[in-house]
Amino acid sequence: MSTLDKQFRDSSCLCSNTTARNPTNSFLFPQKGDQKGKEEVDTLLSEALNGLTFEERQMHQEVVHGVEDKIAEEEIFIKTRLKELDETLLLIKAGSNYQAAKTMNREYVTARSLRLMFLRANRYDSKAAAHQMLSFFDAKQRLFGMDKLAKDITVEDLDDDDLECLRSGFLQLAGRDSADRQVMFELPGLRVAKTLLNELRARYYIMMSVVESERNQLRGHIGVCWTIGEYREKQIGHPENIELVAAIPIHCSAVHFCTDEIGKYVICKMLVKAMSNQFRVRFTPHFGSHLECSYRLCTYGIATAMLPFTSGTNQVILDYHNNWVLSRLAKQDKSKPALFRSLPPPLRVPITETRDADVLFNSGEKSCNAGNERLRALVKSLIPQYTSGTNDKKKVIVDGLIDDVIGNEGGRFLKKQNGPSDGWEELRPEQSRAKVTQMFRNLKRQSSTRKSITDGIPISDEPHPDDVVFGNLQRSRGSEFLQQLITDRSKVYDTLDRGMKIKVVEEIARRIKDKGVRFLQAIPESGGWVEVSNDDACKRISKYFRNKRRSIKRG
Incomplete structure (x- = not known):
């Protein structure tokens, strides 16, 4: 089990023990001792930093503030780590859902791209990556069943209640911080899931959409939990959510917990105590108003403009998130038309x-x-x-x-x-x-034009009125004549096979050439012209036919 996985599991057990049945529980109902609790949280975080060496402290602070060096992967190093990952899996896979998935679809489970996700998520700790792979397939089996264990989860695998939870905006992508890391923004007060399973499935889908990007795998992500005003947690966080987050193969570079309620700040005490020193230094609680927390996030490279709120207010904007949902549905061929509409x-x-x-x-x-x-x-x-x-x-x-x-x-x-x-x-x-x-x-057209200019023959005189000039907004008489030939033949041209189309194009080029007309290409940089080859002219004429067909369809 990875260190990160263990600390989340430990903290999740602690959270489950705090499910309050006693209304006097100080973690839920702030008491006079809350200020003392806040001070204890601050002390724990300070002690975590003090317990590290100077180099470790410097490294972790660079990560939190987004100024650490980018990862450069070397193939020999990656091959060594992949081999170590396979060797570890061989020792621990017996009876696991990972082994079952491998039996069902070996190509999917052993794909280099999938294994690399877990290595990158654990910063190339092969043993930690192996244990996380087992946790991942366990979580996937619990959420989606055995029949979907050895495949990517898509929109089609979510039911209507999952999708309602997905679109609620309780978890959304909020751009990238100054270190090019994906910011995942959580608003607990927007939770609308009918069941815990709906929320877990939606969370899984959102987080795995982030993992699709190799860029995110390398850079990691930043978590922001915003419990300010009406977006405060309506209930104690479920330990299953924490366990799922620990199983998803993406590196968590830092977590920011923002709240305007002193009692919620004190809840951090439970989580902080359960964390290892290595992760504790990357967990930053912020206590204050919307404006105060926004400014504090700015100091960590998370711009206020990327937060999903109306400027200067705590009113959430879901339009960007809705557009993300639309893009995902469109990518899946609108497989859920009711929600799409x-x-x-x-x-x-x-x-x-x-x-x-x-x-x-x-x-x-x-x-x-x-x-x-x-x-x-x-x-x-x-x-x-x-x-x-x-x-x-x-x-x-x-x-x-x-x-x-x-x-x-x-x-x-x-x-x-x-x-x-x-x-x-x-x-x-x-x-x-x-x-x-x-x-x-x-x-592509610009590239073709540049090649025409490079291969063409420069002319010293000005274009004649009857010359066909490509790339010139002022159409010449010759260009108008070419367009008329194309218009007259377009209907017949579209019915021909490829060989006959080439003959029609060559005939048009020959007819124009026989009149002593040149095919010229304008050179924007110098204001001059070059005479293009016959082959190049034929390619341009063919393209004019295609453009004509498109314009007719649009009309």
């Missing part, structure tokens, strides 16, 4: 303040927002895989980028509203998908 459309919510992580679309204008710059860089890095991939592969790449912006970055896809308003509206998942897909097409 019941969620409020995010685009109806007026947005006046944008975030750095948002991707902004403003009537064709290029945005320099950090979210746009980052998405453009990701699209550029993935263009080889996208170009060579099948349609299904392209969809996976696009959906992955959307999930990264929404689920990992805390961003939104926003479009400038029409009219006098300066506000923004949030795009639906299918609109976001269309926008990202178009970004790939545009980049």
Whole structure:
């Protein structure tokens, strides 16, 4: 059993013993001694720091404040740790749900990607990773049964009550901190689960959606529990929730507990006492108002703007979370249409303040927002895989980028509203998908244009009126003639097989060339032109036909 798993299990046992039947229990009903209890919590945390060496204390403080070095994995090291993990599992797996899952689907259970999740979650402690794997499959079996033990859990595996709990917003993703770690924000007062099982299944699904990202596996996550005002815990936390969190393969870098109720702060005393010194130094309770706790989180790299509240108030905003739920449902082909329709459309919510992580679309204008710059860089890095991939592969790449912006970055896809308003509206998942897909097409076209310029023959004179000029907003007479030829032949062209389409394109290019017309490409940087090859001209003409077909379908 891993250290982290053990400390959570120990603390969960302690929590279960405090299920109050005595109304005078001071942990539930604050008494005069609460201030003393608060001081004891602070003392325990201070002693935990003092009990470490200077180097250990420095390391843990860097982790909590998000300034530690990023992990660089070396293949030899990883192979060694994977081998150690397999050897440990061989010794402890007998009679476990892990062994049962391996019998059912060996490929799934022994996949390198799955085993790496557990190694990364335990910072490459092979023995701890092995014990967590066993805990993970035990938890999975209890929540979803044996028939789903050896498969990924998707939306289809959640029932309507699970989904209602999922959409409640009791646990949601709130962007990334200054150290690029996913922030998981919990609002206990929003719990609406009909049964504990519903809540556990929803929590499992949300946390595993975070683990899907290799980036999150490497960087870990930050937990924030917000029990301020109406979001205070309505009941004692269930130990099963703590056990489940310990079983999920993602590294917890730090936990922040925010409360405005002194009695809740004192509850921390139970948890802190059950923690090891190594984890105790990463647990930070904050006592104060909404504003005070927000400011304190800022000092740990968690920006106020990413918290799911109306600016300056303790009023929660669920629009971002609803959009995340919509994106997950859309990714699963809207397998739960009733819930999909019941969620409020995010685009109806007026947005006046944008975030750095948002991707902004403003009537064709290029945005320099950090979210746009980052998405453009990701699209550029993935263009080889996208170009060579099948349609299904392209969809996976696009959906992955959307999930990264929404689920990992805390961003939104926003479009400038029409009219006098300066506000923004949030795009639906299918609109976001269309926008990202178009970004790939545009980049591919730009790459093709650059190649045309490189391979083309520079001309010294100005284009003639009858020349066909690509990449020029002012259409020449020759360009208009080409468009007319395409319009006249588009219906017939769409009915032909590929071989005949090529002949039609070559015939159009030959007919234009026979008139002494050149195919030219504008060079934006210099303002000049190059004459493109016949093959390149044919590719452009074929693309014009495809664009014509798309415009007819849209019309």
